[in-house]
Amino acid sequence: MGIQNSIGHYLEPQTVTTKQRLKICFAVSALFFIIVATVIVTLTFTTFKIKDPDVSLRPVGLENFQFFTPNSTIEPLSMLITVVNPNYGRFKSINSIGYLNYRHNVIAKVPFEKIVIPAHSKINVSTTAGIVTKKLMSDPKFWTDIEVGALNLTANVILPGKVSMIKIFKLKATVTISCGIYLNLSAVDADSSCITKIKL
Structure with a gap:
């Protein structure tokens, strides 16, 4: 009504x-x-803004490495890579190949198996560079560097993969790493400086 x-x-x-x-x-x-x-x-x-990882590279067992092996095809050099992920997202890469260069010439391929870097974490990645010593010894400037007691190398790798944010969002990403490596043969020591970029 x-x-x-x-x-x-x-x-x-x-x-x-x-x-x-x-x-x-x-x-x-x-x-x-x-x-x-x-x-x-x-x-x-703001909070989830992607930041570039911090990477450092260090040859391991340099004191046992044989530079003068004309009859050897490949001489292995172990490498320890430390990665610091400052992001809230986890990064997972697929298998990749890096390259070690001496004066712009590739002297070794460096295999990288699948890498998982958790959010806000620091991990160590071990790999081995199979250095073709004949390529080193065939470069005329190699002997000059040996006399000085130091070698300057460069290393680079591209790691394609995915970034996972709070287990919900998954984005394709590529991490590019470029390092300068200074080998002090006199002191049997090494130092490196790396530039890392992550691109979504």
């Missing part, structure tokens, strides 16, 4: 139609998605 107004007429109660209900539902849903999208964008550009 309706409600009687001041002049004696009856007012029927208003009902919400199906179309109006759909409009209300759509508006609420749109508002919800806008809020979620805003939160995700804000986190992406």
Whole structure:
């Protein structure tokens, strides 16, 4: 039954139609998605903003490495790579190949098996560079460097993989590592400086 107004007429109660209900539902849903999208964008550009990893490289067992092996095809040199991941996301790479260079000439291929770097963590990765000593000895400048007691090498690798954020978002990513390696033959020591970039 309706409600009687001041002049004696009856007012029927208003009902919400199906179309109006759909409009209300759509508006609420749109508002919800806008809020979620805003939160995700804000986190992406603040807390979850991707930062470049910090990488250092160090030859291991340099005192046992034989530079003068003309009859040897490949001389192995162990390498220890330390990676610091400052991000909230985990990075997982696939198998890759790196390259060790002397004066712009490739002297070794360096295999990298699948690497998993957890969020906010520091890990060590071991690998071996199979150095072709004949390529070193065939370069005229090699003997000059030996007399000085130092060799300058460069190393580079591209690691394709995926970044996982809070176990929900998975993005394709590529980590590029480029290192300069200074071998002090007189002191049987080594130092390196690496530049690392991550690209989504």
